[in-house]
Amino acid sequence: xxxxxxxxxxxxxxxxxxxxxxxxxxxxxxxxxxxxxxxxxxxxxxxxxxxxxxxxxxxxxxxxxxxxxxxxxxxxxxxxxxxxxxxxxxxxxxxxxxxxxxxxxxxxx
Amino acid sequence: xxxxxxxxxxxxxxxxxxxxxxxxxxxxxxxxxxxxxxxxxxxxxxxxxxxxxxxxxxxxxxxxxxxxxxxxxxxxxxxxxxxxxxxxxxxxxxxxxxxxxxxxxxxxxxxxx
Numbered sequence: 001x002x003x004x005x006x007x008x009x010x011x012x013x014x015x016x017x018x019x020x021x022x023x024x025x026x027x028x029x030x031x032x033x034x035x036x037x038x039x040x041x042x043x044x045x046x047x048x049x050x051x052x053x054x055x056x057x058x059x060x061x062x063x064x065x066x067x068x069x070x071x072x073x074x075x076x077x078x079x080x081x082x083x084x085x086x087x088x089x090x091x092x093x094x095x096x097x098x099x100x101x102x103x104x105x106x107x108x109x
Numbered sequence: 110x111x112x113x114x115x116x117x118x119x120x121x122x123x124x125x126x127x128x129x130x131x132x133x134x135x136x137x138x139x140x141x142x143x144x145x146x147x148x149x150x151x152x153x154x155x156x157x158x159x160x161x162x163x164x165x166x167x168x169x170x171x172x173x174x175x176x177x178x179x180x181x182x183x184x185x186x187x188x189x190x191x192x193x194x195x196x197x198x199x200x201x202x203x204x205x206x207x208x209x210x211x212x213x214x215x216x217x218x219x220x221x222x
Contacts, residue, residue: 003168008149034211043199043213044152088152090211095140095159097203097211098168101151 003027004091006100014108019076021103023089026070030091033065033072038086038102047087048074079107112136115200115214122221128187130217132200138212139205141183143167143175145196146216152199158183159205190221 004025013019025033032051036044050056050063050072062075072091076083086102116131132141140159144152144167154167156175164175172194176184183202187194200214 006151032209043216044211045213046210049210092203095205096154096157096165096167097140097142097201098154099144099152101149 002100003098004089004100006087006089006103008101009104010106011103012106012108013079015079015081017079017107019079019083019105019107021074021076021087021089021105023072023074023100024070025072025089025091027091027093027098028067028070029093032092033063034090034092035061035063035072035074036088036090036099037083038088040086044088076105079105081107081109083107113200113202113212113214115198115217117217118215120217120219122187122190122219124191124221126187126190126221128190128219128221130185130187130198130200130219132183132185132202132214133181134183134202134212135181136202136204136212137180138202139180140203141177142201142203142211143173143183143185144199144201145169145194146199147196155185192221195219195221 034049035047038044064073088102089100142157143155158177201211
């Protein structure tokens with residue numbers, strides 16, 4: 001079992017819709033969870049991190065964490081074509097940082 | 110600005126060669142990581158280091174070794190390069206604390222022929 005699992009997609013949504021990206025993790029020792037966005041040929045860039053159960057909002061993005069279910073999600077409201085990218089979920093303790101395989105998001109105009 | 114710099118953007122090596130990939134960060138981060146990224150497989154952790162001279166195996170350490178003689182520098186070594194090591198290699202660094210961002214280098218596209 002992979003430590004961090006994501007659906008590879010692609011997830012296709014129309015412009016203006018809400019995109020919902022999901023991730024599960026297996027290591028209950030994980031303490032922090034991250035969402036990175038990666039455009040083709042570029043390095044990942046951080047969108048959000050979360051380490052407490054519940055929701056965390058930043059602009060159009062909302063991260064949700066449920067430690068009991070070992071589940072992390074990212075909601076993107078008012079999706080834009082520029083949001084089309086691969087979204088990587090990651091989990092970490094104090095040292096190790098492990099990524100999922102990523103979900104490709106396609107936002108059509 | 111935090112900077113993580115990888116020594117090469119593109120590299121072509123022959124099968125059997127010993128290959129060194131260098132990564133330098135300028136923010137005094139304790140943790141450094143080497144990943145490889147392949148289509149459909151995401152970022153797979155090769156090795157990481159949480160202190161000078163300390164190293165831990167990640168998920169796919171076979172065929173690789175690492176060196177961390179100074180805090181700012183983390184080297185990935187391919188002892189005898191093989192064609193299945195053709196990949197994008199990404200270095201990252203973080204502070205040793207909860208909820209801290211990983212900063213990535215620009216990546217090295219390695220082709221082994």
